[in-house]
Amino acid sequence: MASLLKQPVKLALIQLASGADKAANLSHARTRVLEAASRGARIIVLPECFNSPYGVKYFSKYAEQLLPSPPSKEQSPSFHALSAMAKEAKAYLVGGSIPELDPDAKTLYNTNLTFSPTGELLASHRKVHLFDIDIPGKISFHESDALSPGNKLTMVDFPEYGKIAIAICYDVRFPELATIAARRGAFLLLYPGAFNLTTGALHWELQARARAMDNQVYVGLCSPARDMSADYNAWGHSMIVDPNAEILSEAGTGDEMVDAELKGERIEEVRKGIPIYTQRRFDVYPDVSKGDVKTEENGQPK
Numbered sequence: 001m002a003s004l005l006k007q008p009v010k011l012a013l014i015q016l017a018s019g020a021d022k023a024a025n026l027s028h029a030r031t032r033v034l035e036a037a038s039r040g041a042r043i044i045v046l047p048e049c050f051n052s053p054y055g056v057k058y059f060s061k062y063a064e065q066l067l068p069s070p071p072s073k074e075q076s077p078s079f080h081a082l083s084a085m086a087k088e089a090k091a092y093l094v095g096g097s098i099p100e101l102d103p104d105a106k107t108l109y110n111t112n113l114t115f116s117p118t119g120e121l122l123a124s125h126r127k128v129h130l131f132d133i134d135i136p137g138k139i140s141f142h143e144s145d146a147l148s149p150g151n152k153l154t155m156v157d158f159p160e161y162g163k164i165a166i167a168i169c170y171d172v173r174f175p176e177l178a179t180i181a182a183r184r185g186a187f188l189l190l191y192p193g194a195f196n197l198t199t200g201a202l203h204w205e206l207q208a209r210a211r212a213m214d215n216q217v218y219v220g221l222c223s224p225a226r227d228m229s230a231d232y233n234a235w236g237h238s239m240i241v242d243p244n245a246e247i248l249s250e251a252g253t254g255d256e257m258v259d260a261e262l263k264g265e266r267i268e269e270v271r272k273g274i275p276i277y278t279q280r281r282f283d284v285y286p287d288v289s290k291g292d293v294k295t296e297e298n299g300q301p302k
């Protein structure tokens, strides 16, 4: 059987410290992306809302018109900055997320853009599951007060390496997305995300390792750095997990970067050792990856 990952690739997650100044955030992101590339990373990931503060009151202020691509520089400085970073770094760039303004639908989304090493837009993912939670005395957050949800699973085929799936933060809590993507051939699930001090302590590592273990694929969760002077305090601890649910690399809470070499043989070895891939009982329960799943691969319906 052909390997899901055609050749080893270095993945880097940039745990960016960002603030209220969008231009400064973009410039800082560029420095870190180039640094990751100089260390050999060929897939580079930025965090959720990497160029703005994260919070319901900030989405409209920082929103840019991203689609249909390419927007003008006035409509989206971030689109053009990300495209240029990918090109300069000669790497695939999973550009975290950006608040997106859709003027036709008169709504906002929390949107990822992914660029090729030549700076072309390969895919966009609008956060499917909005972060609406209430934990009394701890945290109350309602993305749906400002945002609309996306409506598809997003996969991208990197020809030299293979397929990856991209989703955003709260999406990681919905294992169906991960399982469908893995059964459709993804070797890596990437989640730009920003858990907080309550949910991060409880579930960040658990979610990353569970998605990896259930699907026997690599998983990367990329957080912003923690800023205790911000309204929302991100958990940090960006991490890369292997197909056996082992943490390969984990950040602390600061402006850091983690990287790791991903290898196809590791996926095969883990699947051979614990062969759940051939032991599923679709005569007992349905295969969620079959049927009517709204999926886009490289921006095309699949």
Ligand SMILES: NC(=O)CC(=O)C(=O)O
Residues within 6 Å of the ligand: 130, 131, 168, 169, 170, 171, 173, 193, 194, 195, 196, 199, 200
């Ligand atoms: N910020 C999110 O979307 C999700 C999160 O913090 C959590 O699930 O916890």
